[in-house]
Amino acid sequence: MTIRICLLVFGIFHSFWGVAQTNLLAHSKWFFKGNNSHTTWMDANVPGNVHTDLFKLNKIPDPHVGTNESDLQWISAEGWIYKTNFEISEEVYTKNNFSLDIESIDTHAKLYLNNHYFFSNRNQFIPLSQEIKKYLKVGDNELRIEFEPSTQIAQMAAKSLPYTLNLNYLWHWKYFYTSMGKHQY
Numbered sequence: 001m002t003i004r005i006c007l008l009v010f011g012i013f014h015s016f017w018g019v020a021q022t023n024l025l026a027h028s029k030w031f032f033k034g035n036n037s038h039t040t041w042m043d044a045n046v047p048g049n050v051h052t053d054l055f056k057l058n059k060i061p062d063p064h065v066g067t068n069e070s071d072l073q074w075i076s077a078e079g080w081i082y083k084t085n086f087e088i089s090e091e092v093y094t095k096n097n098f099s100l101d102i103e104s105i106d107t108h109a110k111l112y113l114n115n116h117y118f119f120s121n122r123n124q125f126i127p128l129s130q131e132i133k134k135y136l137k138v139g140d141n142e143l144r145i146e147f148e149p150s151t152q153i154a155q156m157a158a159k160s161l162p163y164t165l166n167l168n169y170l171w172h173w174k175y176f177y178t179s180m181g182k183h184q185y
Helices: 048-056 090-095 151-157
Strands: 002-004 010-016 022-023 029-036 043-045 078-088 099-102 109-113 114-119 130-132 138-148
Touching: 043 048, 048 099
Parallel strands: 002 099
Antiparallel strands: 002 010, 010 022, 029 043, 029 078, 078 138, 099 130, 109 114, 109 138
16 A cells, blocks of 8 residues: 655555555545644645645635735744544455655654654655555554744754854735645645
8 A cells, every 4th residue: 555645745654565545534534623723623625734734725815915914923923733644454454565655745744653753844845655565554544744833943953053144035916925734836
């Protein structure tokens, strides 16, 4: 089985005898919540990101209107958690190997499978492939991704440098948002 997190596809696949793959997350429901605000689970879109999920749920105003952009900077300063559940039958579990393949996840995140921490992501451009069968079980499984506040991590890293580094995520043609989520252009 392969769990695949990539640019436009987020899914869990399993392979029978290495021939065919079936997406086990094709119909999975995703949820997200904040560490400090919005502490109840809300519907999430995968692929996607925190800003678009909050906007689609009418939890934040349109960031492109007035001064809303500056009012929404709290989103990047907070940690966010995404999760989904999926079933694995005994037949699928016993006949397959399972690996996690991540092509891109933006950016600072810890991954848990059935409450077992198994990976920490620090670079959205470096793919990962890792065996995960030891964390799976027959029946219901939960995949959880805990996104850390990227702006705080960058500021802490900058303080450890022997020189001054002016960090921002601002481009002259974009709004100032530090995104967290499944990478998407």
